[in-house]
Amino acid sequence: MTEDAKPARLLAGELWWKAGIVYQVYPRSFQDTNGDGVGDLKGVTARLDYLAWLGVDAVWLSPVCRSPMADYGYDVSDYCDIDPLFGTLADFDALVAEAHRRRLRVIMDFVPNHTSQDHPWFREARASRDNPKRDWYIWRDPGPDGGPPNNWISNFGGPAWTLDPASGQYYYHAFLREQPDLNWRNPQVRAAMMDVLRFWLDRGVDGFRVDVIWHLMKDEGLRDNPVNPDYVAGEPEINSLVQLHSADQPEVMQVIAEMRAVLEEYDARVLIGEIYLPLERLVAYYGVDLSGAHLPFNFQLIQTPWHAPALARLIEEYEAALPEGGWPNWVLGNHDQPRIAARVGDAQARVAAVLLLTLRGTPTLYYGDEIGLGRVPIPPERVRDPWEHNEPGRGRDPERTPMQWQPGPQAGFSTVEPWLPLDPQAQTRNVEVLRDEPGSILTLHRRLIALRREHPALSVGDYRPVSVDGDVLVYERRHADETIRVALNFGHGDCKVDADIAVAQPEGAREGWEVLLSSAGGRRGERPLGGHFALAGDEALVLIRRAAAAQG
Ligand code: TEU
Ligand code: CA
Numbered sequence: 001m002t003e004d005a006k007p008a009r010l011l012a013g014e015l016w017w018k019a020g021i022v023y024q025v026y027p028r029s030f031q032d033t034n035g036d037g038v039g040d041l042k043g044v045t046a047r048l049d050y051l052a053w054l055g056v057d058a059v060w061l062s063p064v065c066r067s068p069m070a071d072y073g074y075d076v077s078d079y080c081d082i083d084p085l086f087g088t089l090a091d092f093d094a095l096v097a098e099a100h101r102r103r104l105r106v107i108m109d110f111v112p113n114h115t116s117q118d119h120p121w122f123r124e125a126r127a128s129r130d131n132p133k134r135d136w137y138i139w140r141d142p143g144p145d146g147g148p149p150n151n152w153i154s155n156f157g158g159p160a161w162t163l164d165p166a167s168g169q170y171y172y173h174a175f176l177r178e179q180p181d182l183n184w185r186n187p188q189v190r191a192a193m194m195d196v197l198r199f200w201l202d203r204g205v206d207g208f209r210v211d212v213i214w215h216l217m218k219d220e221g222l223r224d225n226p227v228n229p230d231y232v233a234g235e236p237e238i239n240s241l242v243q244l245h246s247a248d249q250p251e252v253m254q255v256i257a258e259m260r261a262v263l264e265e266y267d268a269r270v271l272i273g274e275i276y277l278p279l280e281r282l283v284a285y286y287g288v289d290l291s292g293a294h295l296p297f298n299f300q301l302i303q304t305p306w307h308a309p310a311l312a313r314l315i316e317e318y319e320a321a322l323p324e325g326g327w328p329n330w331v332l333g334n335h336d337q338p339r340i341a342a343r344v345g346d347a348q349a350r351v352a353a354v355l356l357l358t359l360r361g362t363p364t365l366y367y368g369d370e371i372g373l374g375r376v377p378i379p380p381e382r383v384r385d386p387w388e389h390n391e392p393g394r395g396r397d398p399e400r401t402p403m404q405w406q407p408g409p410q411a412g413f414s415t416v417e418p419w420l421p422l423d424p425q426a427q428t429r430n431v432e433v434l435r436d437e438p439g440s441i442l443t444l445h446r447r448l449i450a451l452r453r454e455h456p457a458l459s460v461g462d463y464r465p466v467s468v469d470g471d472v473l474v475y476e477r478r479h480a481d482e483t484i485r486v487a488l489n490f491g492h493g494d495c496k497v498d499a500d501i502a503v504a505q506p507e508g509a510r511e512g513w514e515v516l517l518s519s520a521g522g523r524r525g526e527r528p529l530g531g532h533f534a535l536a537g538d539e540a541l542v543l544i545r546r547a548a549a550a551q552g
Helices: 007-011 013-019 041-046 048-054 089-101 120-127 187-202 252-264 279-286 308-321 340-358 386-390 441-454 456-460
Strands: 022-025 058-061 078-082 105-110 161-164 169-172 207-210 270-273 329-331 362-366 462-469 472-479 482-489 495-497 512-518 533-535 540-546
Touching: 013 456, 041 048, 041 089, 048 089, 048 441, 078 089, 078 187, 089 105, 105 187, 105 270, 187 252, 207 252, 252 270, 252 279, 279 308, 308 462, 308 472, 340 362, 340 441, 340 482, 340 540, 441 456, 441 512, 456 472, 456 482, 472 495, 482 533
Parallel strands: 022 058, 022 362, 058 105, 105 207, 207 270, 329 362
Antiparallel strands: 161 169, 462 472, 472 482, 482 540, 495 533, 512 540
């Protein structure tokens, strides 16, 4: 199919992030081009043809700015430069140009809640109590007992305050001590960060995924967080307190609206917010009159038990909670979460792909999920994620391993041992092998993406629940005169779906459903008519309503 024939072009303009599919690249793990075992920007550029072939619309790059890499780029020491490990600003410009040539958008990761402790701002702030940059961060005198100023806990475990012996004050860090939180109540911080956004917008980026956007504002009085009565030992330590005062403060909406206003100075850019909050709080991040994030990331699929009734309820609640005009979105995985195949198994990972790519709302696809990467074993001596050192078992390395491109040394990712190990099955689980297998999970993803492009009902159509029967979920997507139904079997056993799946039709009519896609492959073109409809275990079907064909 030529570029021009792609129907998604009809939905261009500011709708690109609604009709489109976002693909997350973790640049350290996509493609290494200089033989240091770490992926780089030239590597992403070299693989853009793959992304175009796959059919996605935008690529979101996890952080590539200058960083000492205490948290692998989520600790920025220069917001306006590329880390040498990844390349140069010129490499970045080339990536954007090459992406745009292929009609792929580029979304940057923006990490505004905290900087690296090596950022010049923090170095200045730390220099003395009366340094002009002191107030750019959150400093407090010790509590009455000489300990931290309040009881807040780091998201990676341990206290969220670190004493600076030179000045005798503590600074706050929601994550590592190497990641001091900025003080977003300071107007200079805000202005400096808005300029960072403009710096990248001027270079042509199409939007931002804003890291921990719900954390930016903290309670002005820094009051203690209440103890969480539901805390179960073994959960991450951060869950032992309710994050009542350390995040999700009403003042954050004003900050987000400011960011959004900067994006509005440009054409058709997207603001995505990373937000781990319950649904009713999440939707507040669309902002008053949709002045907030275009897409507050919806991680609910990751957090919901993998059964039809629970998922049906979730979709319904999410659809109901959306503000008028708010555009939905769905995420199945990212660099912080166990991979979907690790969580639900290889068979259900295929059903998950159908779900993600047929729900109403922008899907974000995590690199490697399209080749079915699961939990890659990380031997103790190869652990990289600092969280694993703080709280063993919490580490995120298993979902950050290199992309697997072809059989042979390092699966085509690098010429040397990669920074994290490859999946033991890399010789067979790779793009080159799977792209030619009609039944592969990669082929399934590509077909689903193509279907979503071809059928506006799937990309921008309405959503209507149809039925939940045992572990089978059926819903409908509709746009103009196009109606598509999706039936997903979250169970492992064969089953029959009620005739509800067939259209109620007058005697003799030729109307019915046609199978567009089965996650198991093979059933395309089948036309179940009335009666019961068979669905194999772990199978999902996409069906389209066909009007009566001409008699004859
Ligand atoms: O993650 C924020 C965040 O809250 C996660 O660490 C979350 O606590 C965890 O995955 C459990 O769900 C963002 C980035 O995505 C992550 O990689 C960074 O480490 C973190 O912020 C700090 O910047
Ligand atoms: Ca490299």
